[in-house]
Amino acid sequence: MTDLVRLERDGDVAVITIDNPPVNALKAEVRAGLLAAIAAVQDDSRIGAVVIRCAGRTFVAGADISELGKPAMQPYLPDVIEAIETCPKPVVAALHGTALGGGLEIALGCHYRVALAATRLGLPEIKLGLIPGAGGTQRLPRLVGPETAFAMVLSGEPIGAEEAQTRGLVDAIVPDLDAAAVAFARKAAARGQPPRTRDRSEAIAPYGADPAGLDALAAKHAGRPDGRAAPPAAVEALKAAVTLPFEEGIARERALFVALRDGPQSAAYRHLFAAERAAMRLDLPAGVAARRIGRAAVIGAGTMGAGIAACFANAGLPVVMVDVSAESLARGRDTIEKTWAAAVQRGKLTAAEMERRRALLTTATDLAAVAGAELVVEAAVEDMAVKRDVFAALDTIAPDAILATNTSYLDIDAIAAATRRPGRVLGLHFFSPATVMRLVEVVRAAETDPEVLATGVAIARTLGKVPVVVGVCHGFVGNRMLRVRTTETERLLLAGALPYEIDAALTEFGFPMGPCAVGDLAGLDIAWRMRKAQGARAEIADRLCEAGRFGQKTGRGYFRYEPGSRTPIRDPEVEALIVATSATLGITRRPFTADEIVERLLFPMVNEGARILAEGIARRAGDIDVIWVNGYGFPAYRGGPMHWADAIGLPRVRDRLTAIAAETGEASHAPAPLVVELAAAGRGFASVAS
Incomplete structure (x- = not known):
């Protein structure tokens, strides 16, 4: 045993307790203690049965993530589970909280499983x-049978104890876990030799005789290939459970696991796992804590305002949505309630929960309705004059509230200056659709109080979001880098690439959509109006808009769309327009490979990320990665743009940027000083101190 694993007796039942707070992760010392405890009870004639339980708020919630990527430490978890399963005395897993990953694998190695009703x-x-x-x-x-196993492994989503019992994963749901587990173990001992999961074949036998059915089951749950290595490996391992003897299946699973564990995709996911948690940690003065928010207000009932208001109601917080237009309020509320009703229809929400949320959401046309709110989120039109007027009014109406703006680009310092208390102002930049997208950029203005910043991060977490603190600049982090990609897309179109080639290169890289299709979805006219207001021009995009091609809303943009369809179709008219525009501007077109397109679009983005880091707009490279994975569809299995650049090597990034700058003559393509410095030192963005 170790200090993290205790062995005690309750009469003739041995109780093994894992006590490794906060989540009883299976670090090496825990595995060693568990193995020693099982060995001890096997040789103790006074013991007739065993219970494995956990102290604290949960059963084992997984492996120790920090051990992944390091040399494996004995004892190995498969060996521990093998010892549990082959123990001649009945072993009962007593489950509460969550039994996840290696924790559930331990429970599967036990002969029986009992659980509290709230267990996942x-x-x-x-x-x-x-x-x-x-x-x-x-x-x-x-x-539980292949159907449930494929669903659980390929989704990664947990199931509740009641469903687990229905499917045969849990033997009993009990109200008093410790006493019931001991009693269950004692009865199991009286029944004699315990059943081993590995020996069961009745659940898999039907699929062993039906290879086509097994393939269909795998296809149903695996979905279409998307560049991730884990889903096809999971399918292969699960099929092995049906088609191979247990020992061969275990060996195949382990080989597949080790290959993934040591591969680049798992490293990328682990990087993001750590980066999300690091992004939530704030370096604040001692004693600073977030304010409790009991009531919120949202100003604006458009797409973003309604979505943000729904987020508060979904999280159980009373919220008032304010708009000067009663019609806008009605549309906004109707949109929210239709979303809830659809969730009820799909079984994702109960009717009672929908009614609870409806009661939390109120509406008003008078700005005075925000007076009782402790947090006000402004989501009005993207116009500096409008936002300053709103914040000046809020200074009087809600003098004690924290004031947040959802602006995507505007200077929050200038917005805060419209108030007499700029320290109470920050940005909460949600992403559309707000109820779905996990990211919130928490924008720290020059005078934002530490308590206000802490509250912004805390409320984002309360809403189920991933908050990332950023500084003030045009577009903050995400949109500043997106603007670079948009500019590079225009340059590539003029230089020789076509919309379908650009989008195909990025979707093959792992993005869910290419930049041209994204522009069509958002509406090309939105950016067109912004450019005209700024006196700027994008030759291809502007000519499309001048021809009335605004994207999906008009059925024509970079691509053509059939009525009622969102599937982009190549349009010879657009491609001819692009070629003609290049000729008019005296640009000699050339073909681009998919790899060149990826480099031409993403390396300048990485370059801008380096500038953002150097300016302190982002505290660490991982923050940029979290933003781009959670807000812009950067493939998670590549870890985000900065991790991806580190993985391929900054010397290559530096050299390719230098070559691109020589070809285009664009000064912005020259490698940023931080890229040059890190490449020369053999370091990566991950080494930059926050």
Whole structure:
């Protein structure tokens, strides 16, 4: 045993307690203690059965993530589980909180499982670019059948105790876990030799005789290939549970797990896992804490305002949505309620929960309605004069409230200056659709108080979002880098690439959509109006708008769209316009490979990220990665733009930027000083101190 694992007796039942707070992660010392405890009870004639339980708020919630990527430390988890399963005395897992990953694999190795009703059970490894590596893909199908096993492993989503019992994963749901587990173990001992999960075949036998059915099941849950390595590996491992003897299946699972664990995709996922948590940590003065927000207000009932208001109601916070237009308010509320009703229809929300949320959301046309709010989020039109007028009025109406703006680009210092208390002002930049997108850029203005910043981060977490603190500049972090990609897309179109080639290169890289299709979805006219207001021009995009091609809303943009369809179709008219524009501007077109397109679009973005880091707009490279993965569709299995650049090597990034700058003559393409410095030193963005 170790200090993290205790062995005690309750009469003739041994109780093994894992106590490794906060989530009882399976670090090496825990595995060693568990293995020693199992060995001890096997040789103790006074012991007839065993209970494995956990102290604290949860059963084992997974492996120790910090051990991944390091030399493996004995004892290995598969060996520990093997010892549990082959123990001649009944072993009962007493589950509460969450039994996830390696924790559920331990439970699968036990002969029986009892749980509290609120317990959640799952194998989330796929979310870290992995598959279960300690028998999860082999024992789970034997216990619950391939249908449930494919669903759990490939989604990574946990199921509740009641469903787990229905599917055969849990033997009993009990009200008093410790006493019930001991009683269950005692009765199991009286029944004699315990059943081993590995020996069960009745659940997998039908699929063993039906290869086509197994393939169909795999296809149903795996979906279309999307560049991730873990889903096809999970399918192969789960199929092995059906088609191979247990020992061969276990060996196949382990080989697949090790290959993923040591591969670049899992490293990218682990980087993001750590980066999300680092982004939530603030370096604040001692004693500073977030304010409690009991009531919120949202100004504006458009797409963003309504979405933000729904987020508050969804999180159980009373919120008033204010707009000068009663019609806008009605549309906004109707949109929110239709979303809730659709969730009820899909079984994702109960009717009672919908009614609770409806009661939390009120509306008003008078700005005075925000007076009782402790947090006010302004989501009015993207116009500096309008926003300053709103904040000046809020100074009087809600003198004690924290004031946040959802601006995507505007100077928050200038907005804060419209008030007498700029320290109470910050940015909360949500992403559309606000109820779906996880990211919130928490923008720290020059005079934002530490308490206000802490509250901004805390409220984003309360809403179920991933907050990332950024500084003030045009577009902050995400949109500043997006603007670079948009500019590079225009340059590529003029230089020789066509919309379908650009989009194909980025979707093959892993983005869900290419930049041309994204522009069509958002509406090309929005950026067109902004450019005209700034006296700027984008030759291709502007000519499309001048021809009335605004994107999906008009059925024509960079691509053509059939009525009622969102599928982009190549349009010879657009391609001819692009070629003609290049000729008019005296540009000699040339072909681009997919790799060149990726480099021409993403390396300048990375370059801008380096400038953002050097300016202190982002505190660390991981913050930029979290923003781009959660807000802009950068493929998570590549870890975000800065991690991706580190993985391929900054000397290559530097050299390609230098070559691109020589070809285009654009000074912005020259490698940023930080890129040059890090490349010369053999370091990456991850080494830059926050």
